[in-house]
Amino acid sequence: MPENRKKPLLFEKYPDLEADIPWIKLAPLRTPVKKLTILEKKLGINSLWVKCDNLSSPLYGGNKVRKLEFLLADATDKGYKKVMTAGGLGSNHCVATATFCNQLNLKPSAVLADQPITSHVRNNLLLDLYFKNKIIYTDEYDKVPRDPDVYYMVPGGSTPLGNLGFVNAALELKNQINNGDIPEPDYLFVASGSSGTAAGLLLGFKIAELKTKLHSVQTSFAPYCSFNAVRRLAKKTWKLLAKSYNSIPKAPIEQLNFNKDYFGGEYGLPTQEGIDAVKLIKEAEDITLETTYTGKTFAALLGFVRANEKKKIKDKTILFWNTYNSRDFLDILTKLDYHDLPQEIHWVFENPLTDFGLEKN
Ligand SMILES: Cc1ncc(COP(=O)(O)O)c(C=O)c1O
Incomplete structure (x- = not known):
């Protein structure tokens, strides 16, 4: 269960940051990790996990x-x-x-x-x-x-300040490893859009002494979303921390793998692999993803598992970071009327939806 935080773990580790860095608690946070046992069986692997950032807040979850x-x-x-x-x-x-x-x-x-x-x-x-x-x-x-x-x-x-949320998230993961909630992941898959989530995690890996390989999955365009974007943001985030603590270690770039293969060429365009991945995780584990970020990222994880020889990765720990909200807004949505939105976007509701193979689900 999420603990009740008084301050970020980053401030506990580096107390002087509290005076230098603005922070306000918005959510219970400290999200759980969960073993995906049904998918493990389907994929023939033994240690597949999800970090449930979908539960980051009861108001609106996600990263x-x-x-x-x-x-x-x-x-x-x-x-x-x-x-x-x-x-x-x-x-x-x-x-x-x-x-x-x-x-x-x-x-x-x-x-x-x-x-x-x-x-x-x-x-x-x-x-x-x-x-x-x-x-x-x-x-x-x-x-x-x-x-x-x-x-x-x-x-x-995705500014250096915002990215600290994910430096902190890496420390949170480290605590879960230390508590025995999850083994140290060999691979972590996360969606990259503006790249701050990946940049913060990467820097956080070094601070938390995690050897995990970060698979940052492209979901948007360069220059916001690329290997260099993650590297650049990780460096800027490090600089912000180094103003208060110059001994803070730099991001371990050698642990970064940037995966371009599941983007599909356009931001927000559903891909077949993404749609299939969304369906698979829903059917097997009742986890709801979307097709812009998390579906493409889970597809990359599945592609990685399928492309590798089972012998090599069977016992490796693979963590999928779920960055998508899971608060159910169904009741609220039925009471809202798009006519109350600006007139110039009414077409979004009036034009028929393109059938990406999604809408009937
Ligand atoms: C569900 C979801 N996952 C991942 C991301 C990407 O995070 P970042 O922009 O930090 O790369 C976003 C960004 O909007 C998102 O909405």
């Missing part, structure tokens, strides 16, 4: 809350009352940001750009409505006029 604990603390410490960020029309990051802005009495807005439309995109737009996210529909975030009263957050929240 973003870890970053937002640092970023929204920064916004409130600096006296901002409004926060703006950006993403695709179906952005989980924008929904997550709005959720926790509501909790802190900050007014959220989201600059949303086109992406392939799925029912997941529609649902997230309705959640933007539910969480009172003011929507600006354009793919040019940079050109939106800047207002000095607004705290601007990069898409995905």
